[in-house]
Amino acid sequence: MAKPVSFCTCTDTKCPYNPVNHDQGCTPCIAKNLRESEIPTCFFNKIDHPKPTGGWHYEDFAALVQAAKREAPDDAPKKLEVIINEADSIDKCFVNGDKDGITAIMKKAEGNAELSNFSRLWIINECRSALEELEE
Numbered sequence: 667m668a669k670p671v672s673f674c675t676c677t678d679t680k681c682p683y684n685p686v687n688h689d690q691g692c693t694p695c696i697a698k699n700l701r702e703s704e705i706p707t708c709f710f711n712k713i714d715h716p717k718p719t720g721g722w723h724y725e726d727f728a729a730l731v732q733a734a735k736r737e738a739p740d741d742a743p744k745k746l747e748v749i750i751n752e753a754d755s756i757d758k759c760f761v762n763g764d765k766d767g768i769t770a771i772m773k774k775a776e777g778n779a780e781l782s783n784f785s786r787l788w789i790i791n792e793c794r795s796a797l798e799e800l801e802e
């Protein structure tokens with residue numbers, strides 16, 4: 667398996683353009699999206715709101731942005747605080763070479779139903795990147 671792009675939040679590992687299936691990073695994914703007038707999954711995942719449409723085209727992304735703006739959550743500062751606290755914990759574990767601590771943070775995020783999809787994937791990706799760096 668190729669080394670994944672650390673910030674990629676796309677979970678479709680069966681997609682041939684997913685960075686886990688080759689060693690060309692984002693290039694195949696971006697090329698496919700440009701060819702088909704679509705927006706990469708990572709951009710959709712960055713917005714903490716359910717997709718209001720089924721597609722991945724420019725207009726689907728615009729609809730998502732509009733929906734998220736209309737229904738901006740009141741608890742956005744709290745969600746940000748959770749991410750900042752977890753990032754701080756990951757950093758502390760990383761500095762101390764505490765792989766078990768990072769793994770525990772990752773497992774906690776995986777099982778935390780209160781986290782948004784974006785927050786969960788962000789924390790998991792940060793943990794994976796930190797563990798990879800500690801392995802090197």
Ligand code: SF4
Nearest residue numbers: 674692695706707708
């Ligand atoms: S562009 Fe594609 S491959 Fe790159 S991070 Fe986004 S979804 Fe992943």
